[in-house]
Amino acid sequence: MADTKIYKASTTAPVNIAVVKYWGKRDAKLNLPTNSSLSVTLSQADLRTLTTATCSAAYEGQPDSLILNGEPSDITGARTQACLRELRARRAALEAADPAAPKLSALPLRIVSENNFPTAAGLASSAAGFAALVRAVADLYALPSSAAELSRVARQGSGSACRSLFGGYVAWRAGSRADGLDSEAVEVAPAAHWPExxxxxxxxxxxxxxxxxxxxxxxxxxxxxxxxxxxxxxxxxxxxxxxxxxxxxxxxxxxxxxxxxxxxxxxxxxxxxxxxxxxxxxxxxxxxxxxxxxxxxxxxxxxxxxxxxxxxxxxxxxxxxxxxxxxxxxxxxxxxxxxxxxxxxxxxxxxxxxxxxxxxxxxxxxxxxxxxxxxxxxxxxxxx
Incomplete structure (x- = not known):
């Protein structure tokens, strides 16, 4: 009998508001910025995206799907697909190394997400949204990836999303490599460093x-x-x-x-x-x-x-x-x-x-x- 278990993982992710702004791209496809930036991660008690990622053989024959704030949302865009493609590749590598691991990378995804703040209104909704999507799918796939590694994935969805993979005070290093592997977020200081x-x-x-x-x-x-x-x-x-x-x-x-x-x-x-x-x-x-x-x-x-x-x-x-x-x-x-x-x-x-x-x-x-x-x-x- 086919395994029809629904695998799932959920995460919340925060909004970040930059105090040194990111504006301009040196590579639009990879979302590589022309300059570094620095932000403050805000409390999820007040501003957050909640995302659940699921996959199952019971979804076979259906395309990946995304529901955002109760409404179907396009998941076929280049940015979202870039994130999902890289996450699936990382899961497939785990499955190749462990034949007993469930073949989740080949299963359709159903992703549901909701914000507790206005979307597309200058409140960094895409940052929290892509950070939550990437973190939730990474958890679904049990990827051993660090926040810095995942920030490089989330960056391809929304540049400022890479900063929402961390709390506290966060820098996004612009990097100089053409492949973008040095363009990632790093923690400057945790929230506990300056909690006031x-x-x-x-x-x-x-x-x-x-x-x-x-x-x-x-x-x-x-x-x-x-x-x-x-x-x-x-x-x-x-x-x-x-x-x-x-x-x-x-x-x-x-x-x-x-x-x-x-x-x-x-x-x-x-x-x-x-x-x-x-x-x-x-x-x-x-x-x-x-x-x-x-x-x-x-x-x-x-x-x-x-x-x-x-x-x-x-x-x-x-x-x-x-x-x-x-x-x-x-x-x-x-x-x-x-x-x-x-x-x-x-x-x-x-x-x-x-x-x-x-x-x-x-x-x-x-x-x-x-x-x-x-x-x-x-x-x-x-x-x-």
Whole structure:
């Protein structure tokens, strides 16, 4: 009788938000970046993808399938197939070395995934999604691969996904090899090294981006003169300074580099022809609010950063929750997503000018209070 057992493995994977941005590819097929990047992995209690990977002889004759947030999703794309092809090859090598091992590599896959945050809205959904997919299939196949090895696989699905294979503070080394074997993620410091790091995500738009990251990168590489300076000088300096700031737990330095790099990234997008504008008036109001908080504190206690979207991510340390959380909560108390403790900080709110306050009240639809967190976590919560 044929083995109709359903083999399964599930994992959760985190969102990461870069403080030194990845933008531009030197090899689109392998997703090799033009520059290194560094990110903070965020807590899965607040932002995570849960993915279950299954395979079975009972699925014979059926194609691989993927269900994302309850809806069928295309699994035939080149990026997803590149990940699955490499994972299957690694499993096949195990099976060749052990004739008794179940021949899972030849079985159809059914993958089900769900996010607890908006997809394709500038919240790194593809990073968490591909990290969870790769980790879940690797666990399904019982691959003895390290997180660094799997980061090279996940990178082929989504560049920033390689960083979501780790927790804490993570660098993606751009590498120089044509085959991409030195383009992988590494842990700069675990979450426990600097656990006081907090993040407040201000969701300015949950709509799908007008210009995808992939298309935007191609336009920038082809047309921006500022981009060449960013790759050659700006990012290397920012990477060195950011890694030093993380290791020293130096928040003012961390904050300055994060804000300067975000500004540099969006300047490059604006220098693209035709220009790309991911930030909007609400985004710029969030920048002014952070500047007001820092001015009132007489020190740098908050840092803004923006990925390829309008949503602001504000980093701060737990000890400075009162002025940071208080300023935004006092303004946006009716907005969805606040934790119960937020209201306690209202008395420390920094006054904002009417124009800034009005834009934020009208334009922020959701907030997410979160913190630095861990990498992928296996779970017995199966979606299949």
């Amino acid at each position: 790091m907090r993040a407040l995500v201000l969701v300015a738009s949950a709509a799908k981006k007008g210009v995808s990251s992939t298309a935007g990168m191609q336009q920038t590489v082809a047309t921006s003169a500022l981009f060449r300076e960013r790759v050659a000088a700006v990012v290397p300096a920012h990477m060195a300074a950011m890694e030093a700031a993380v290791r020293a737990r130096d928040f003012p330095r961390f904050a300055e580099v994060a804000m300067r790099d975000s500004n540099s990234f969006h300047a490059v997008c604006a220098d693209t022809y035709p220009p790309i504008y991911y930030m909007n008036d609400v985004s710029r109001a969030a920048v002014r609010a952070v500047e007001a908080v820092n001015a009132a504190a007489g020190a740098t206690v908050a840092a803004y950063t923006f990925d390829a979207g309008p949503n602001a991510v504000v980093y701060y340390l737990e000890e400075n929750s009162a002025p940071v959380v208080g300023t935004f909560h006092a303004l946006l108390a009716a907005t969805e997503g606040w934790k119960d403790s937020a209201a306690a900080h209202d008395a420390a709110a920094v006054p904002l000018d009417d124009a800034t306050a009005g834009l934020l009240r009208a334009g922020i639809g959701r907030v997410i209070q979160t913190a630095v967190g861990e990498g992928p976590i296996p779970t017995d919560q199966h979606l299949v």
